[in-house]
Amino acid sequence: MAYHQDPLAETSVVKFKGQDFQSLRDHCLSKGLLFEDDTFPAADSSIGLKLLQEKELQNPTWKRPTMDPSRGPPYFILEGASRFDIQQGQAGDCWVLAALGSLTQSPQCLQRILPTDQSFSHKYAGIFHFRFWQCGQWVDVVVDDRLPVKDQRHYLFVCPRKNNHEFWPCLLEKAYAKLHGSYSHLHYGYIEDAFVDLTGGVVTIPGPSPTPSDLMMVVKTAAQAGSLMACQTPPGPTIGDSEMENGLVSRHAYTVTGAEQVQYRRGWEEIMRLWNPWGQTEWKGRWSDRSLEWQETQDPKKHQLHKNKDDGEFWISCRDFQDNFSRLIICNQIPISLDHGNTLHERWSEMTHESQGTKGNAAEGPWQDPQYLFSVQDPTEGYNVIVSFTIQPQSLTSTKREIPLTFRVFKVDSQFQQFQERLPPKFFSQGRAHVQGMHLKTKYNVTRYFHLSPGTYVVVPWTTKDEVGFFLRIFVKLSSMDRNLDSNFNLREVKASQIQQNIFQRYAQQKPDIDAPQLQHLLNQELLQGLPGDTFSLDECRSIVALMDLKVNGRLDQEEFKRLWERLTKCQAVFQNTRRSSGDLLSADLWQAIKNTDFLAGISISRDLLELMTLRYSDSADKVSFPSLVCFLMRLEVMSKTFRNLSKDGRGLYLTEMQWMHLVMYS
Known part of the structure; x- marks a missing residue:
């Protein structure tokens, strides 16, 4: 495991x-x-x-x-x-x-x-x-x-x-x-x-009929976890896919690219953004590109969100989404829970098996088929076990519409727990009930999601016709006692040469440097694994680029990125060493964070300035996220060094108005 x-x-x-x-x-x-x-x-x-x-x-x-x-x-x-x-x-x-x-x-x-x-x-x-x-x-x-x-x-x-x-x-x-x-x-x-x-990920389908607000939060939470999302419309009145009067295509798949809450009239509206692979055909209803809703809303995000282009991408209200789409599909490298507070900080273990499934024999019973045992150690909320079979393509023919494999999960009684590898025929006596779970079946994959109490369980697959090759994955959610606080985020320890040759070049897209949006993608999706809200925002990445940008061109080359990486690694150590047992770093801890930062040695600030910084870098709960701490420590270093470089006597400096504006507006 x-x-x-x-x-x-x-x-x-x-x-x-x-x-x-x-x-x-x-x-x-x-x-x-x-x-x-x-x-x-x-x-x-x-x-x-x-x-x-x-x-x-x-x-x-x-x-x-x-x-x-x-x-x-x-x-x-x-x-x-x-x-x-x-x-x-x-x-x-x-x-x-x-x-x-x-x-x-x-x-x-x-x-x-x-x-x-x-x-x-x-x-x-x-x-x-x-x-x-x-x-x-x-x-x-x-x-x-x-x-x-x-x-x-x-x-x-x-x-x-x-x-x-x-x-x-x-x-x-x-x-x-x-x-x-x-x-x-x-x-x-x-x-x-x-x-x-x-x-190579695992698919999750949200629970039935969430409210529009819940649906928006599911999409935003999944996006923060780096999940991939798509959705599907139900079949229409005609065979195949065809455009309907509302602009949607029946029996068609769309990419889900975002969700937002916008001000509308005297309240709020939850909307989702979708993209049609056809490239042009778009939704014509509420919140579509040319709808009255976009003209009426005074939301400050309007100009950022609304793009009137025939590119296949459009906004739709979450309520209209629920009325017109049959399901939302979410895929992640490891399972994520989208209910019970939309938590993302859980951990899962995984067991894998590759095998040939044997032909089922109703007369002799399931003990003739492969058996895979696993254990649930502690109670957890929501779905805590996912069992997923992927069928080898060569096991299927073009004429088979249904997946030729099924499976059941049984709880193992205490009297049979001495059997470590294979349960005897007596276990599968008549009337033995299997545990129930949500079922997902496609052409190549069959998956079930369970909420299981602590104990030992066995997975028994069988096929109805020919032998079938398969790959089995069993995911089990770990309890909070199995999680380490350090799992809240993790900056990978990568050598500078590896960054330059692999990660940096990947995001630079064959260019010698990267800009703020590329840096944001790099930090959040490649290097940083964090709790919701702990990801780097675009404004924070723009600030970081400005602080590290020696050429003043709005971009970071490999050498500048190498220096940034060294700072990020040190900031990570400061965050881990300063935060409290709860895992939070509070604004009251910023003074200690400065003292724990080696690249700030010799730099001191007044208590009045520190109080201003707590207002600038903490949230309403007085917590300081890791990205906020990075921006605070790096800005403190750069501004102190800038003063020392510009001051002639170490006590003050003289700047023209344009020099002052250049310093404070860009940095």
Whole structure:
């Protein structure tokens, strides 16, 4: 049983169909050839007969991306990957694209599946590769860049948006189609399966019928935890997906990109932001782009939130969301609880098993099948056990619509607890009741969520027909006694060279420096794991950039980021050593925090100034978050050093008005 510290730790990568990207590319470059993938040929078989017939796609041709007179040369990624780079084509794979759209909001997750060592210029050989999670391991899938087109110019499936010429979504879709056998295998599916394949995470579905306010808090809490979110509309009056009068598409998947509470008339309105993989079709009701609600509201966030663009993204009230969408799907690397106070600071243990399921035998009983025992140590609130089976794709055929595996969980009586590995047939006597839980079943995954009392339990899977290969994960929530206060946040101990070569370069997006939004993503999603409210805000990151920005260009290069990292590590130690047993740092502790900070040695401040700082950096409960402490300590250091550098006698300084304004307004 392992405690999850770094759910994205490196695991072995399997080469799909034995194809190695580096060696294949090097071979093509040495021969002056463009790669042609014989394992997924430019032929109708790679599209699939069912999709060709349903969409009446006759005689498609295949072409590589080339120079476009109106959009210029093709790019793999241009100025970072975004959900707005994606536009759905003829395949009904919105379930994949909605999950992928959510993934673009998490650079950490996107980097896992989207290797950046490929482009249409440097070492271009017509070959690209992507990674997907399959039953506990990452699989590297190689494709060539020949894409199916109609009339020599219209891409059949995901195509570049009109305002760009980026092909990473088109090629990623092709790699995912290859992994599943054809584009036809992507024609309708489950968002949950796409989330698992793209992240290796676990899916959570919120409880039934939350209030609009609760729904907004669920989305905001999940976003703070770095979760991916999508949703789905129910089927409409016609078969397949079709646009309805209100602008929504029936039987369609959307990405959830945010939630806010805005002032409206004499009260407040909870709204959610969604994105449609079709790229343009949007909601036409309340809080849509051109609605009266945006004209009437006087909320100060209005200009920040409201973007009247035909880009597929729109706002909808939480109440209208509940009336028009069938479910909200949330995916995280490890489980999170979205009820009982929306707590995010819990910890989970995980057990994994990989096995071949045996054919069920009703006559002999479930003791003939595999058995997996686990224990719940202490009582906890809400769902505290998640059991999830992922089916190996090769165990399924294209004709099977239902997952050929099911399972039950039984509590083990005290008289049987001496059996450590396998329970005897007597345990499964007639009338033995299994424990109940919420059920989630898709094409490749079957998951149940339980609230179990302390004790020992056994998971028993069985199949109804053929043997099925599967990967089993059992998550058990740890009680508060199992958590260490230091788990509230964690800055990874990474060497400066590793930061420069890996993390920094990943967020710099092939540029020599990063700006404040990139720094915010880096700190919150890559380095900082914290309680709700303990993440770095954009304003705090802008302040940090200004304090560390020696070139005064609003950006941090690798050397400046290295200095920042050293400061963050020291601030972390100060926070841990100064905070109280409850885990909180109070404003009354700031004096001690200064004394504990080695880079502030020799710096002193008056009690009056300290009182002003407590007003500036503490919240209404007199608590100081870790990001606030970082800004306070770093600003104190920089301002003290600035005074010493500008003062001629060490007691005062003379500045012109513009020098003073430059100093206080930017720093």
